[in-house]
Amino acid sequence: MKAQLRKPNLLAERVWRVVRRIPRGRVVTYGDVAAAIVPPCSPRQVGWALRRAPAGLRLPWHRVLAAGGRIALPGESGLEQRMHLQTEGVAFRGRRVRMDLHRFSDLPDS
DNA sequence: CCCCTGACGTAAC
DNA sequence: GGTTACGCCAGGG
Numbered sequence: 001m002k003a004q005l006r007k008p009n010l011l012a013e014r015v016w017r018v019v020r021r022i023p024r025g026r027v028v029t030y031g032d033v034a035a036a037i038v039p040p041c042s043p044r045q046v047g048w049a050l051r052r053a054p055a056g057l058r059l060p061w062h063r064v065l066a067a068g069g070r071i072a073l074p075g076e077s078g079l080e081q082r083m084h085l086q087t088e089g090v091a092f093r094g095r096r097v098r099m100d101l102h103r104f105s106d107l108p109d110s
Numbered sequence: 111c112c113c114c115t116g117a118c119g120t121a122a123c
Numbered sequence: 124g125g126t127t128a129c130g131c132c133a134g135g136g
Contacts, residue, residue, distance in 0.1 A: 030118055042131050043118040051117055064117080072117045081117090 011041060015049035018110045022063040025088045026104035027097055029065055030072070036107040047072065063104075069097035 018036050022028055030043040037046075050061055062084040066072040073081050082092070091098040 034118085042133095044116075044132050045118090047117040048133060049117095061117085066117080067119055074117080077117080 011045060012049040012052060014110050015046055016053060016057060016059055018107060019059055019064060022060050022104055025090060025102065027063045027065050027090060027102045028104050028107060029067055031067060032107060033064060036109060038109045065097055069099040070095060
């Protein structure tokens with residue numbers, strides 16, 4: 001038996017579960033979420049899971065950033081994400097979030 | 111089966 | 124700091 005038997009939708013649910021626990025005003029990276037999942041998945045899969053998140057599910061998707069605190073979403077969505085973050089008091093320096101101030105490092109395993 | 115495209119990350123230039 | 128290249132993994136054509 002291979003250890004990679006997790007069904008994709010199951011993985012997605014785990015990702016959503018982890019993301020749901022990011023507090024207001026705090027942020028994490030795709031890599032952080034990927035590492036919090038057990039067994040760990042690739043950062044791409046995190047992006048994949050968030051992309052296919054149901055609209056009805058209230059998820060703080062805007063608190064997930066690319067490495068270095070950069071916004072990964074292109075165009076309009078990216079601007080919206082930035083707006084949400086600034087509303088929560090998250091500080092930027094150029095195009096990047098001040099990870100030294102807002103990074104949430106207590107993501108428990110899920 | 112091959113190729114391309116993503117809400118990624120790291121390294122190299 | 125912008126660009127390229129490559130590894131990574133799921134989906135689609």
